[in-house]
Amino acid sequence: MPNASTRPKRGRRTRRQPREDPARNELVSRSLESAQQCLFNQDYGTAFVHYLLVLNLAPMLKDFARESFRFTLFKWADELDSVGRVQDLFNCFEQALELFPADEVILNSMGEHLFRMGFRDEAAGHFHKALKLKPDYPEARENFYRVANWLVERWHFLMLNDRGRNQKYQQAIQKAVERGCNTVLDIGTGTGILGMCAKKAGAAEVFACELSKTMYELACEVVTANGMKGGINILHKKSMDMEVPKDIPHRVSLVVTETVDAGLFGEGIIESLIHAWHHLLLPPQISDDMMSLEPSKTGRVIPAGATVFGMAVESVEIRRHHRLCVSEVGGLSLGAAGQLHSPVSCTADADDSLEPYTTERLSRIPGGYTALTEPFRALDIDFNNVTELEGLSSRETQRLHLPVTQEGNLDALAVWFQLHLDQESSLSTGPQEDTCWEQAIYPIQNPNSVALRPGDQLVVDVSCRDSFLRLCSISVVRDGHEIRLDPHLSVDTQQPGTNPNPTPTAAPAPLCSALAGLQTHQSPPRETCVLECSEIALLNNRHYHQSFNQALDTLLTGLALAKENSSAVGPVNPTTATSTTTPSPSSTAAAAAAKDPNDDLLYFLDVSEGFSLLPLMAARHGHVKAYSSVEKSQHQDVLRRLAGANGVHERRLEFWLNQANEEDPAVLKRPSREKLWSAIVLDCVETCGLIRQRLMEKASLASCLLEEGGRVFPERIVLYGMLVESDTLLLESAVQGQEPTLGFNIAPFINQFTVPVHVFLDFSTLDCRHLSESVELFVLDLMKASANYTNREVKVRATSSGRVTAVPFWYEIHLDPEVSVSTLSQDSHWKQAAVVLQPSLEVRTGDWVCLAVQLHKSSISMSARIDNEDASAGAAFHLL
């Protein structure tokens, strides 16, 4: 807080600086006093205005008042935020930044507000600036890492490190330019690499466009650093918003682009090429025209076209993320849940909120996959034929009959493509290739499992709607009988000659029972509800629910007994009470007669993010009132239906977050003024493998809200890690020098967006060498949240020689002293994360590696060094 004694001394100052105005000084000093007084009275809005006045009139007070000014600003901003005055909030930050343009704390805080409101690009800009001003500012660093993934997606690193792909593009571009295509437009330039190839190949004019602001700025930096600033004209635009001559002076003879995603069309290549052919490209070469124009007068596209392939697959991993595979978990029957499915569906009635496909790298999918058919050709498209591009959406649905070649469950159709750069060269994104590409996955949403066997035929419809490839598995033909798979499918997709309503009773008996499971369309329509893939995987996780059931049983039974005993014979330590100690019936009855029945209730709060069955499981224990944090009304309906079907009275289940602000940890309140919680479940690990933000804050709050003997779930989490050598992780985190990028200098620019922690990792299938055993890195005690260390040095012994490039990590989540669940287990809905070490560390078998692990808020950082000096102490430490 500013201190009044440092107020400018009027008399002396006036004499030394004769131009200073005494009235102004008076105003400054009074305003400063008012600001301080308002601050003291917690009237932050008025304090803020006074500070603005003071600092505008007397900038020399800035250093002195900085801390109080920041404090006032943040308090006032929180107030504005809580009443939804967003515009005012940002105005205040802007005024503050006019006064303190280089204040990293204000920049970072404004970034946080922007981020929460969904302005990611702007937020990132603020974090980036803050970090440039103060590189060792941990808050800004953590925030920047969080947004870096959004700004520069990780596949940029993979694509730039893919030397083979870069070379193929370069050769195709060089050939085209040498043949006369001398004016070039690179659509979706990213870091500018394809545009630079065209320039280097000798193109007279090169234009490039990029819709992402961050990527556009990066491309400008890269092009300048490679000495091509004047040679490539980069525009921050979506190609579809470009016009001749406004954006480029004339039409070009070559468009180069790699705006394709795993499903080929997801980045809008069809629309952008149709637009380019109409507005930006010279007319196409007519192939059989003997009088063909020279290449500089005609237009063409690299890639020239693509072929899309598909294949039916069995994969347990895909299945458990997209379909409910259990009928009962944690003692709850799920029959009444209705039809739960993932947001990935391309059935005929799928609306826009659903994605038609997801992506997986099949070669790395946990549990592997089995191909059930041969790859089939789903579609051919010529990017140099605008009529064909325009006709794509109106192309008739193509019905394919695919012979099943391998026995297995039909879980998905996998899709990939070959990109024909020109007539000689192509790239494939197939699962068998050594490629960084993922495949598009069209999961089968049929509620029953579909067992295929050789001899069956799978009927698949291929179509394009909104320029998205749609693949629907329609039916299985077995022994001449056709069984439809998709209960949602509208009848009009059936073609003449196929039987829209096959009757399984016409089939021979053994076949009937086999097919009965597939036949779902005749049952009455069930309520449907969309859950995230990770929520479905969680529902399918029997072990998780069993573990919670066991821990809940121990706790709730113990507490209930303790309550009964205390009302009968005075207080009892509930942790020592077990379900086997039965109170005498007479004392219990007497106590019950004297009391309000609600006094006996145990209060259970689940603040899990997303869908959770835990409140229902708790409510099934008698005398429990359970609060769920599930917010979406559809999800609440599912829980209500399940409550009804599982004998939970509606009064025993409440929805806690209906009006609360999820960002506010104060949401953890007492159940009522007189009551405390018996148990609070905290969601401690995000699906991506990181500790949830503000976990420890929530844990300390939660433990204050527990009744005696109550418990925070989990009580403890233990972080484990392992030293590994993994080139894959390196390739995904940073561009490895100039060599993969055709000699262009790109790495230092894009590597500014390197993030040391990798998320959504499948450690079980990560291509890596293990260089140590797994080792305990950290323990977080949620019942004593304040007692945790934030820095730790762990000694770990190298079991092989190699280069430690990363430390994958995961958690053992202890619900109580007996029960735990691991985030590494096969049926986990969690993925793992890994710290990529900067720099990596060479080790020899037997070396002791000292890992310095730091936990700042919820983010983990690590560094490693060899420490053989004190090996014996290390060993002792390790054994501990």
Ligand code: 44T
């Ligand atoms: N991901 C590949 C998709 N753009 C590649 O802003 C492959 C994913 C992938 N700019 C794992 C591995 C891989 N006008 O920066 C982007 C984007 C921009 C446009 C201007 C337009 N019409 C567009 C459309 C897109 O183009 C850049 C490249 S999109 C490539 C997508 C390694 N997972």
